[in-house]
Amino acid sequence: SAVISQKPSRDICQRGTSLTIQCQVDSQVTMMFWYRQQPGQSLTLIATANQGSEATYESGFVIDKFPISRPNLTFSTLTVSNMSPEDSSIYLCSVILAGDYNEQFFGPGTRLTVL
Amino acid sequence: LAKTTQPISMDSYEGQEVNITCSHNNIATNDYITWYQQFPSQGPRFIIQGYKTKVTNEVASLFIPADRKSSTLSLPRVSLSDTAVYYCLVGVSGGSYIPTFGRGTSLIVHP
Numbered sequence: 001s002a003v004i005s006q007k008p009s010r011d012i013c014q015r016g017t018s019l020t021i022q023c024q025v026d027s028q029v030t031m032m033f034w035y036r037q038q039p040g041q042s043l044t045l046i047a048t049a050n051q052g053s054e055a056t057y058e059s060g061f062v063i064d065k066f067p068i069s070r071p072n073l074t075f076s077t078l079t080v081s082n083m084s085p086e087d088s089s090i091y092l093c094s095v096i097l098a099g100d101y102n103e104q105f106f107g108p109g110t111r112l113t114v115l
Numbered sequence: 116l117a118k119t120t121q122p123i124s125m126d127s128y129e130g131q132e133v134n135i136t137c138s139h140n141n142i143a144t145n146d147y148i149t150w151y152q153q154f155p156s157q158g159p160r161f162i163i164q165g166y167k168t169k170v171t172n173e174v175a176s177l178f179i180p181a182d183r184k185s186s187t188l189s190l191p192r193v194s195l196s197d198t199a200v201y202y203c204l205v206g207v208s209g210g211s212y213i214p215t216f217g218r219g220t221s222l223i224v225h226p
Contacts, residue, residue, distance in 0.1 A: 033214060042202070043159070043216040058213070092158050094214070103149065104214060106158025 002027045004107035006093055012113045013083055020079045021110045023093030031096040032070060034078045037109075038089045046091075049076040073098075083114045119203050119217040128225050133190045135220050137203035140184045146205045148179060148186045153200045153219070162201075163188065190222075198224045 003026040013019050023032070032049040047055040047068055055068035070076040080087050093107040120138040127133045139148070147166050151159035163170055165177040165186070176189040190197055202219040206212050 031212065035216075042200075042218050045213065045215055048213070094158070096212075103161045103164060104151070104159070106160070109156075109158055 002029070002095060002097055002105045004093060004095060004105055006091075006107040006110050008110060009108065010111040010113075012115065014115055015084055017083055018079055018081045019083065019112060020077050021091055021093075023076045023078070023107055025074045025095050025105075027095075028073050028098040029095040030098050032076050033094040033104075034066070034068060034076070035092040035094060036089045037092060043092065046078070049078075080112065083112075085114045088112055088114045118215075119205060121201075121203060121217060121220045123218060124221040124223070126223050126225065127193055129194055130192050133193050133197070133222060133224075135188045135190075135201055135203075135222070136185055137188070137217075138185045139203070139205045142183050142205050143207075145207045146183075147207055148177065148183075149204045149206075150175070150177065150186075150188045151202045151204070151216075153202065159202060159216075193222075193224045195224050195226065198222060 005024045007022045034046040035043040036046055037043045045058050046061045046066055047057040049055050049068050049070040051070045065081050067079045090109045090111050092109045094104045096104055147164055149164040150162045152162050153159040163172055163175045163177045165179050167179050170177045178187040200219040200221050202216050204214055
């Protein structure tokens with residue numbers, strides 16, 4: 001099991017600004033992911049956060065819009081840049097623990113509203 | 116990348132057994148099948164995982180036929196608190212793992 005914290009839990013931001021979301025895990029992890037989930041929709045994978053190197057982005061997501069850092073095994077940040085109302089969503093951090101096999105643990109999410 | 120197909124929604128009543136089937140025709144030899152449950156305003160939560168045949172834990176059973184092109188999550192005697200969205204994923208962890216969630220199945224349990 002793992003305890004995953006995300007900060008902030010929610011925020012209301014103005015158009016054109018940026019927000020950085022932090023994800024901290026209390027266990028060693030092998031893989032970290034960032035997802036977006038809009039109301040009533042499934043989860044959409046944004047990227048895989050790679051330790052010490054550039055994240056691997058999924059189709060439709062780019063580094064300039066969603067820069068991601070992962071300086072160590074247990075911490076990652078996702079920045080939503082130059083926000084617009086379309087970025088309003090819940091952003092979720094997810095991990096697979098070292099020694100585990102595909103079981104993903106999810107953070108509580110960050111609810112972002114862009115005005 | 117194995118895609119998954121599930122029914123969009125299901126309805127049931129308290130005390131009944133619920134079976135949710137997921138199709139994954141392009142599953143690879145090394146892929147595992149994992150099911151998650153998500154309540155509103157929470158992240159998904161792991162329910163069960165399997166590779167073949169049958170797996171059972173304290174909350175559910177997972178049935179996987181020999182060809183592994185589908186899987187069925189079985190929830191015995193559901194209660195109102197089982198109302199949630201259920202997702203199946205296929206894949207194997209490692210450098211190439213891309214855990215992609217499909218649309219999921221919205222299960223509503225009625226009194």
